[in-house]
Amino acid sequence: MTDKNGFFDLSKSTLSRRTALKGLAACAGLTLAPGFVRYSQAQSSAPIKIGFQSHRTGIGAAYGRWYEKTSAAAVKAINDAGGINGRPVELVIEDDGTDPGRGAEVVGKFATQHKTDIVFGTLFSHVVIGSAPAAGENKIPYFVVSEGHHVASTKLNRYVFQPGITDVKSQIQSMAPWIAANAGKKVTQIFPDFAFGYDHRDYLPPALKAQGAEVIAQIAIPPTESSFTKYFPQIPAETEVIYHVMVGPAVLTFVKELGEFYGSNRPQLFGFMDSLEATDINSPGLEFLDGSHFWEGSPRYAQADDSAAQKAYRAAVGIDDNGAAVGDPKDVSTASHMFGCWETLYVVKKAMEDAGYKGPEDRAKLVEATEALTEFAEGPEHPQGPKTFNGKIHQCFGIQNISKVEGGKLTVVHKTKIEDGLYEAEGDYTTQAL
Amino acid sequence: MSEASPAKAYALHLGVIALLFALSFVLPDYHHGLLARIMVLAVFAMGYNMLFGYVGLLSLGHAMFFAAGLYGAGLAVIHLGWNVPLAFLAGIACGALLALVIGLLALRTTGVAFMIVTMMFAQVFYLVILYFAAWTGGDQGLVVPQPARVLSFGATSLDLTNPTVRYMSALALFSIVLLITLAIVRSRYGRVLVAVRENEERTKMLGYDTFSNKLIAVVVSGTICAASGAAYALLFGYVGSSFASVQYSILPLLWVLLGGAATTLGGLIGTVFMYYVIDIASGYTSAYLLIVGIALILLVLFFPKGILGTIRQRWLGWLP
Numbered sequence: 001m002t003d004k005n006g007f008f009d010l011s012k013s014t015l016s017r018r019t020a021l022k023g024l025a026a027c028a029g030l031t032l033a034p035g036f037v038r039y040s041q042a043q044s045s046a047p048i049k050i051g052f053q054s055h056r057t058g059i060g061a062a063y064g065r066w067y068e069k070t071s072a073a074a075v076k077a078i079n080d081a082g083g084i085n086g087r088p089v090e091l092v093i094e095d096d097g098t099d100p101g102r103g104a105e106v107v108g109k110f111a112t113q114h115k116t117d118i119v120f121g122t123l124f125s126h127v128v129i130g131s132a133p134a135a136g137e138n139k140i141p142y143f144v145v146s147e148g149h150h151v152a153s154t155k156l157n158r159y160v161f162q163p164g165i166t167d168v169k170s171q172i173q174s175m176a177p178w179i180a181a182n183a184g185k186k187v188t189q190i191f192p193d194f195a196f197g198y199d200h201r202d203y204l205p206p207a208l209k210a211q212g213a214e215v216i217a218q219i220a221i222p223p224t225e226s227s228f229t230k231y232f233p234q235i236p237a238e239t240e241v242i243y244h245v246m247v248g249p250a251v252l253t254f255v256k257e258l259g260e261f262y263g264s265n266r267p268q269l270f271g272f273m274d275s276l277e278a279t280d281i282n283s284p285g286l287e288f289l290d291g292s293h294f295w296e297g298s299p300r301y302a303q304a305d306d307s308a309a310q311k312a313y314r315a316a317v318g319i320d321d322n323g324a325a326v327g328d329p330k331d332v333s334t335a336s337h338m339f340g341c342w343e344t345l346y347v348v349k350k351a352m353e354d355a356g357y358k359g360p361e362d363r364a365k366l367v368e369a370t371e372a373l374t375e376f377a378e379g380p381e382h383p384q385g386p387k388t389f390n391g392k393i394h395q396c397f398g399i400q401n402i403s404k405v406e407g408g409k410l411t412v413v414h415k416t417k418i419e420d421g422l423y424e425a426e427g428d429y430t431t432q433a434l
Numbered sequence: 435m436s437e438a439s440p441a442k443a444y445a446l447h448l449g450v451i452a453l454l455f456a457l458s459f460v461l462p463d464y465h466h467g468l469l470a471r472i473m474v475l476a477v478f479a480m481g482y483n484m485l486f487g488y489v490g491l492l493s494l495g496h497a498m499f500f501a502a503g504l505y506g507a508g509l510a511v512i513h514l515g516w517n518v519p520l521a522f523l524a525g526i527a528c529g530a531l532l533a534l535v536i537g538l539l540a541l542r543t544t545g546v547a548f549m550i551v552t553m554m555f556a557q558v559f560y561l562v563i564l565y566f567a568a569w570t571g572g573d574q575g576l577v578v579p580q581p582a583r584v585l586s587f588g589a590t591s592l593d594l595t596n597p598t599v600r601y602m603s604a605l606a607l608f609s610i611v612l613l614i615t616l617a618i619v620r621s622r623y624g625r626v627l628v629a630v631r632e633n634e635e636r637t638k639m640l641g642y643d644t645f646s647n648k649l650i651a652v653v654v655s656g657t658i659c660a661a662s663g664a665a666y667a668l669l670f671g672y673v674g675s676s677f678a679s680v681q682y683s684i685l686p687l688l689w690v691l692l693g694g695a696a697t698t699l700g701g702l703i704g705t706v707f708m709y710y711v712i713d714i715a716s717g718y719t720s721a722y723l724l725i726v727g728i729a730l731i732l733l734v735l736f737f738p739k740g741i742l743g744t745i746r747q748r749w750l751g752w753l754p
Contacts, residue, residue, distance in 0.1 A: 056720040113464035125574045133671030137595045195574040
């Protein structure tokens, strides 16, 4: 059979200049066509989109702003080093108003409209719990930086992870040995009468008991309370340590009135930095805290023995030696928690690389790859310290800092061990279907 | 206001239901999911409108009825292991009972006092939820487990977490409540309610027991709101105290004012409008509530009776 018109006879064809130009133009046109661009990028260099559920407004706004700053710094560092699997990372931010109803809608928006690869960054527990069903239903991995025990309780679902910050149960348990050995054996707890306070109410007594100390009184203060003096007579006289975890704007009044109640002859004070995140420790009324101790996730103030990784992290995020924004000393950071955003993004990077993640079709692989992680070494990716990760409960465990207020600063006086915060798993997410 | 023939009114409402049904097949995924949520909350608005629009009783505590349905259904699944239909009925029953008790007490007052009393009862309800945190999850709330959110009919089962099933379930609830609302407002009883709103003393003088009529309206309104709350818990899988907060008492008032008080479709229009203004504005600025506020002011200026209320006043006097 011969080809009479010579269409298939390449030997007879000659490539004219016009034909060559047409061919080049066609190739260029194809390359520039939107559809082709999308196709080619999806295979190679399209950004990995991370939906950032941010508390831009509502009660969590102070945290939200610093979570955004930290996450932006981490994304820049990751992109400067080549991205994830050779692809740049892009943060897509939506405000959840620190509201669980809106939070669930935002997770749905990331999954179905923005079509992000994962959702990330939520802090407030009620928003995490309200949003978790939407993440599970949309089968989109949801990496939270919340410190609540809800993830590790295994009451959520297989798509929810907390690999960048320890949970409050672990934090409380880690504090008990130091309190019993250094502050006192008879402890009175003062806590807000809602879920955050209940974690401390429920987890501290058994942890102290294991150390030979005891909680002798628990004083719950209603969240709407604005004056606290009437509660202080309930503090038993034999109290050696007051363990306080008041949060919100009323904390300044709480500390001031506690100071007026006790004067210079007070028991030891131990608190959680959640009370004073984004608040200057030298604010008027907080003088009474001088000499007291606090839990800190990551130290607010630069320490003499800071690692190179910690220094690099602080520089990248833009916080000065006092833990405030560089150039604005009044803009105090949420240092105890926001490091979790940095570390979580590096966990996501590691898990995506392990899974060979290419796109949303690999989300199940990403879940399994995250569950397979076991350890995170201290370094530029984990500047707060080393961690272990329990893939069954989707929760990391790490060191904690105990800092003393002295000279208007917080100085770390003790670092706990990872083992101090370990507890028995309450369930196993890996048994759930993907 | 001129009277529409029953066929015209029902045709309009069936047309809206048909439109919502058709939208299920053409809407992009995100808007599909959002509209399911809007329809459930529009039921909340319709329940609120029953009392506010048709009886003229402005409640600032309807979040408690929504939350009664939410917790009634959610806790029945979480703690008692009840199936979806039973839990849904439990939620409705909780709302109806609560509305009966609140109605008996709050209807001793009128006007501003009624607003304050309902707000106070709602605050008590909110604090009760926080107080019994061991069962309610307090301010954090509880997740309704995904495997429990299945509607079984013998051998077949419908997964309420499936987007299509969820949309159709929301549409079914919305349609039933819309048609019930339409039937009520067109009935003799509905006219009595409007008479109470317009002049309670004259209605009494004509021989009507206005207290009983108002009490029935509170119970119907509370029951519809509870149905919305129960559906929310079962369709979206979360029960939390924020849904019992004062914010969720204000929201249905805003939705109804926007859409048009005493219009059967106003609840839907207002809810859609508010949802999309927030959704779109929040994509541009964190000051989106400012934009919402400006939108509300403009609406009050140019649509003082709400969107549908103004349309009815100016052009379509027959709108129910």
